[in-house]
Amino acid sequence: MTDHLSVETLSTYLDRELVGSEYRQVEAHLESCLQCREHLQSMQKVVGRLQAMDRLTPPPHLGFLIRRLASTAASRPTLVERMETEASRFTVQAAVAPFFAVVLALVVIIYMLSWGLHHQDTGRIPVHLEPEPVTLDSPRSSEVPPDDKADTEMSRSVADRLFDRSQGVWIERGLTDGLQVESMSVDDPAFELWCAAHPELQELSSLTGNVRFEIDGRVVEIDFSGR
Amino acid sequence: MADADLNLVQRHRYGDETAFEEIYDRYGNMVFNLALRLSGEPEEAADLSQETFLKIHRHLNGFRGRSSLRTWVYRVAINCCRSRYRRRRAWRNRQLIDPEESLERLPDPRRGPEEQAIARSTRAQVEEALGRLPDIYREAVLLRDIEGLTYDEIAQVLGRRIGTVRSRIARGREHLRGLLEDSE
Numbered sequence: 001m002t003d004h005l006s007v008e009t010l011s012t013y014l015d016r017e018l019v020g021s022e023y024r025q026v027e028a029h030l031e032s033c034l035q036c037r038e039h040l041q042s043m044q045k046v047v048g049r050l051q052a053m054d055r056l057t058p059p060p061h062l063g064f065l066i067r068r069l070a071s072t073a074a075s076r077p078t079l080v081e082r083m084e085t086e087a088s089r090f091t092v093q094a095a096v097a098p099f100f101a102v103v104l105a106l107v108v109i110i111y112m113l114s115w116g117l118h119h120q121d122t123g124r125i126p127v128h129l130e131p132e133p134v135t136l137d138s139p140r141s142s143e144v145p146p147d148d149k150a151d152t153e154m155s156r157s158v159a160d161r162l163f164d165r166s167q168g169v170w171i172e173r174g175l176t177d178g179l180q181v182e183s184m185s186v187d188d189p190a191f192e193l194w195c196a197a198h199p200e201l202q203e204l205s206s207l208t209g210n211v212r213f214e215i216d217g218r219v220v221e222i223d224f225s226g227r
Numbered sequence: 228m229a230d231a232d233l234n235l236v237q238r239h240r241y242g243d244e245t246a247f248e249e250i251y252d253r254y255g256n257m258v259f260n261l262a263l264r265l266s267g268e269p270e271e272a273a274d275l276s277q278e279t280f281l282k283i284h285r286h287l288n289g290f291r292g293r294s295s296l297r298t299w300v301y302r303v304a305i306n307c308c309r310s311r312y313r314r315r316r317a318w319r320n321r322q323l324i325d326p327e328e329s330l331e332r333l334p335d336p337r338r339g340p341e342e343q344a345i346a347r348s349t350r351a352q353v354e355e356a357l358g359r360l361p362d363i364y365r366e367a368v369l370l371r372d373i374e375g376l377t378y379d380e381i382a383q384v385l386g387r388r389i390g391t392v393r394s395r396i397a398r399g400r401e402h403l404r405g406l407l408e409d410s411e
Binding site: 049053056057063067069 | 244247248251252255256259260263264269272273276277280281284285349350353354368371372373375378393394396397398400401403404407408
């Protein structure tokens with residue numbers, strides 16, 4: 001016979017836990033199979049050795065210690081019992097927790113709705129925008145001073161702008177009534193330089209509008225409107 | 228649940244401290260021996276017994292009697308041992324201490340000195356082999372072959388189905404058989 005009994009079947013048979021036809025089949029197999037019989041005997045020996053193990057008596061002080069600890073524990077609640085009490089209290093609170101959750105959810109919804117309506121009225125969502133950075137001291141690329149040749153050359157186009165390197169200002173040049181006119185604003189730093197160089201210009205303080213002057217062979221139109 | 232068990236539990240519920248003392252007298256030895264076989268160390272076994280009985284004292288009022296009190300006590304003890312395994316995995320590789328050095332052995336009047344020496348040697352071999360068994364097999368084999376519980380009771384103690392218990396006992400015995408044959 002090639003099919004031997006499984007370890008589980010042998011173990012269960014040993015414990016007399018097999019019943020009915022299964023028990024009879026195992027009995028029949030064992031009668032005819034030496035290998036399974038030897039296996040069973042070997043297992044029986046192990047069980048016998050386990051069952052023969054002595055039982056030990058606990059240390060004498062152990063019983064006394066346990067009784068004393070138990071009587072002490074009975075007189076005061078343990079940490080676990082206190083936690084259980086807290087847990088039961090929490091259970092009571094947990095009953096009203098859904099109510100608070102609903103109220104909180106309503107408050108949040110109302111706030112979000114009112115916020116949305118407000119910004120629907122204004123048509124925009126407030127966003128903090130940084131102002132575009134402006135470099136005050138450096139001229140724009142179109143205002144980069146031309147080279148020296150261009151600086152000295154008198155352009156014939158109207159409202160031609162030239163950079164006066166000596167004074168460090170932009171001067172509007174143009175032709176008016178056949179004359180070469182330089183335009184300058186009172187806000188222009190060049191005007192202050194001119195005033196410093198020509199004390200007679202101090203009398204111009206009462207003037208308004210655009211006024212032309214001829215100074216040192218140059219025609220200058222000064223805009224006093226910005227004063 | 229047996230009437231005697233029911234009576235003990237009722238007395239404990241009504242604050243009768245002698246009921247707990249009776250429970251210790253009845254199951255103290257059983258719990259200590261189980262803990263000793265599972266842990267392999269008498270000091271651990273004493274600690275585990277203490278922990279087990281304090282739990283019993285604390286939770287006895289909640290005992291519903293779905294199993295016998297004995298089975299319930301075993302279950303509490305096994306759970307204490309398991310939580311200790313988890314905390315101290317070193318148990319797996321523990322060196323077994325001969326409990327004879329620190330504990331009083333129950334006298335066996337049938338054995339002479341020579342027989343006792345053989346028994347001591349045999350016991351050391353079996354204890355060492357038991358210590359090498361995986362926890363799940365050791366628990367099942369101990370409950371069946373040393374404590375003498377039925378398959379049904381073991382299933383209750385371990386919280387497993389009878390089929391699982393049957394399998395664990397068989398595999399545990401087979402594993403133990405191999406270990407003991409190697410040691411001979």
